[in-house]
Amino acid sequence: MILAAALVLGAPRAHSQATPVTVTTSAVISYLHPVAFAPAPTGSKMIVSMEDGSVRIMDGTTHQTVRNLAKHLQPAYGVAWSPDGLYAATGDETARIFVESAVSGASIRQYRTHTKGIQKLSFNSTRQYLVSTGKDDQINIYDLNIAAPKEVRKILGKGANFYGASCSPTLPYTVATGILGPGGRAYDLVTGKQTGFLVTNDDQGVFDVSYNPAGTRLVTAGKCGDAVVFDAKTLKKLATLKGHKDFILYATYSPNGALIATASTDRTVKIWNANTFQKVAEIQDQNTVGSPLCFTADGKTLATVNDQGYLQFNTISPSQAAKDKPAAKATKKGRRGRRRRSG
Numbered sequence: 188m189i190l191a192a193a194l195v196l197g198a199p200r201a202h203s204q205a206t207p208v209t210v211t212t213s214a215v216i217s218y219l220h221p222v223a224f225a226p227a228p229t230g231s232k233m234i235v236s237m238e239d240g241s242v243r244i245m246d247g248t249t250h251q252t253v254r255n256l257a258k259h260l261q262p263a264y265g266v267a268w269s270p271d272g273l274y275a276a277t278g279d280e281t282a283r284i285f286v287e288s289a290v291s292g293a294s295i296r297q298y299r300t301h302t303k304g305i306q307k308l309s310f311n312s313t314r315q316y317l318v319s320t321g322k323d324d325q326i327n328i329y330d331l332n333i334a335a336p337k338e339v340r341k342i343l344g345k346g347a348n349f350y351g352a353s354c355s356p357t358l359p360y361t362v363a364t365g366i367l368g369p370g371g372r373a374y375d376l377v378t379g380k381q382t383g384f385l386v387t388n389d390d391q392g393v394f395d396v397s398y399n400p401a402g403t404r405l406v407t408a409g410k411c412g413d414a415v416v417f418d419a420k421t422l423k424k425l426a427t428l429k430g431h432k433d434f435i436l437y438a439t440y441s442p443n444g445a446l447i448a449t450a451s452t453d454r455t456v457k458i459w460n461a462n463t464f465q466k467v468a469e470i471q472d473q474n475t476v477g478s479p480l481c482f483t484a485d486g487k488t489l490a491t492v493n494d495q496g497y498l499q500f501n502t503i504s505p506s507q508a509a510k511d512k513p514a515a516k517a518t519k520k521g522r523r524g525r526r527r528r529s530g
Contacts, residue, residue: 190287191203191517192288200306203522204298206505207467208446208458208460208467208503208504208505209504210458210468210470210489210501210502210503211501211502212499212501212502212517213230213250213500214250214489214500215336215497215498215499215500216497216498216499216500217495219235219237219357219496219497220239220447220492220496220497221235221236221237221238221261221479221490221492221498222236222237222238222479222497223236223262223263223264223265223385223491224236224479224480224481225266225267225268225275225481226442226482227244227268227272227274227483227484228266228269228271228484229272229423229484230483230484231246231247231248231484231485231487231488232244232245232246232247232253232481233268233481233483233489233490234256234266234268234275234277234289235498236243236259236264236266236277237262238243238256238441238496239262239287239294240257240259240260240261240263240279241255241258241259242256242257242258242263242266242275242277243255244256244258244275244289245255245407245468246335247481247483247485247487247488247490247500248485248488250500252384254292254436255292256275256277256285256287257287257292257294258287259276259277259279259281259283259285260281261275261280261281261307262279262392262498263278263280264280264282264304264305264306264307265278265279265305265306265307265308265319265320265358266278266308266447267308267309267310267317267453268310269289269310269314270310270313270314270356271314271520272286272289272404272520273288273289273290274287274310274314274331274389274519275287275288275289275290275315276293276308277308277382278304278305278312278514279304279305279310280305281299281304282299282301282303282304282305282321283297283298283299284297284299284305284317284319284501285297286290286295286298286317286331288507291472294412294496295331295467296329296331296334297336297395298319298327298336298337298338299321299336300337300338301323301325301327301371301412302321302325303321303322303323304321305319305321305322306320306321306322306349306350306351307319307350307351307352307353308318308320309352309353309354309362310314310354310473310479311354311360311362311376312330312356312357312359313357313359314356314360315330315331315333315359316328316329316330316354316359316360317331318352318354319352319377320349320350320351321413322346322347323479324343324344324345324347324349325341325342325343325344325349325351326341326342326352326362326364326374327340327341327342328340328342328376328379331515338360340379341379342374342379342409343365347366347372348366348368348369348392349366349390350365350366350367350393350395350396351364351365351395351396351397351408351530352364352365353395353396353397353398353420354376354398354423355402355526356398356400356401356402357401359376359401360375360376360377361382361420362374362376363372363375363396363398363405365385365392365393365394365395365407365408366392366393367392367393367410368390368392369387369390369475370383370384370386370415371387371393371396372385373422375422379390382423384463385405385415386422386424386457387407387409387411387415387424388413388415388427389413392407392409392410392437393407393408393409393410394406394408394410394435394477395435395438395439396408396438397438397440398419398440398441399440399444399461400442400509401444402419403418403419403420404416404417404418404419404425404444405417406428406438406439406440406447407438408435408436408449408450409434410434412429412431412432412433412434412435412451412453413427413428413431413435413528414427414428414435414438414449415427415428416428416432416457416461416464425464425465428447428449428459428464430457431449431453431457432451433450433451433453433457434451434454434477435449435450435451436450436451436477437449437450437477437479437480438450438480439480439482439508440480440482441461441482441486441503441508441523442482442483442485442486443487443507443509444461445461445462445469445507446458446460446503446507447459447461448482448489448512449480450473450477450478450480450513451477451492451527452470452475452476452477454473454475454494455469455471455473456469456478456480457469457470458470458489461502470491470499471495472493472494473492473494474491474492474494474496474498475494477490478491478492479492482503482507484508484509485508485509486503486506486507486508486509487502487503487506487507487508488500488501488502489501490501490508507521
């Protein structure tokens with residue numbers, strides 16, 4: 188029996204939302220077994236990648252399939268939707284990456300340059316670059332403006348074991364990644380050079396990294412069971428979100444940046460106020476290996492996977508609608524020249 192799991196706590200008075208946040212299960216799709224999600228930049232649609240390698244674009248409000256994308260030979264754990272809404276990227280366990288038109292499904296690019304499966308994909312803010320995190324301890328950077336079968340550069344972990352590399356939504360050349368060590372790191376996409384450290388209180392490692400929509404903060408999903416919030420500019424730690432009893436596999440911000448969702452192998456998804464860092468809701472009976480997470484851009488739906496492996500749609504009230512994003516811009520003069528010389 189599937190129970191609609193929703194725990195509601197009163198919102199803290201200081202810096203809180205006007206009303207409490209409620210999360211209720213609106214639908215469970217028992218014939219679909221997702222392994223990854225990615226939201227469209229606007230509206231209610233999302234990419235849903237399945238255990239059998241199939242990939243769909245679905246509507247979070249109607250729960251219907253809008254379009255089928257190319258099927259992979261194995262599950263695609265890396266999924267991303269470009270910030271301009273045009274491209275859908277999926278990367279599977281055979282290390283194949285497909286870039287397709289999110290509008291028509293037409294093939295745009297295909298890559299296979301990792302030696303192991305793809306763990307995460309992320310577009311940079313201008314959609315020039317696609318960044319892949321491989322299970323081979325390597326981050327590859329593909330220039331989508333170039334019709335080439337290989338990456339333009341790679342970042343080698345050299346034993347760091349990269350996880351969850353995510354591009355800044357506002358700084359076109361900045362990417363942050365978790366490592367299976369103390370915290371994570373930030374890199375420059377143009378030079379491939381490390382630019383900073385994400386320092387946590389433990390050395391167990393970080394499985395996922397996510398920026399807020401404004402690009403001012405980021406959150407890490409810790410193997411120790413803590414999620415840590417950082418200032419994206421200084422990389423100074425702002426808060427530690429405690430409450431999970433096991434590994435946190437995924438963390439993400441709501442479209443308006445007001446909430447953080449974290450998913451753990453303790454079979455819960457917890458929702459946190461991103462300003463007060465207090466838990467405001469919890470979804471129980473979730474995937475035992477950690478549920479992937481996806482807020483739709485209209486802020487009405489949070490997609491998860493329950494403990495039977497089924498797709499679960501959860502309604503968020505009040506909706507966490509996306510605000511207008513700041514325009515992406517280069518932060519250093521001469522960036523274009525450096526990019527051409529280094530590519």
